[in-house]
Amino acid sequence: MDSIPAELVQLRKSIDNIDAALIHLLAERFRTTQQVGQLKADLQLPPSDPAREARQIERLRSLAKDADLDPEFAEKFLGFILAEVIQHHEKLAASEG
Helix, strand or coil: CCCCCHHHHHHHHHHHHHHHHHHHHHHHHHHHHHHHHHHHHHCCCCCCCHHHHHHHHHHHHHHHHHCCCCHHHHHHHHHHHHHHHHHHHHHHHHHHC
16 A cells, blocks of 8 residues: 555544653653652551552543443553552652661
8 A cells, every 4th residue: 555544644643642642641640659659658658558459440440431441451551550650669668768
């Protein structure tokens, strides 16, 4: 195929914009969770809060259903993010100890 249809080009631009927005949102989320991690370390609180994490998973699954997104995918996505956040919090806690 020599040329890409204009509709495909436009859809890809839209995807690129959405990806950029996701990256910026994730960066903002991680900046905030770093602050949470520092506060937890200062207060000697555990890096992980399983009760909150469970509530967040249920909340995200509900939001996913409302948005017509697979709740299993949403849970996996949040799980990946939470694992990274907890790892950062554990590093902060270790450096405070």
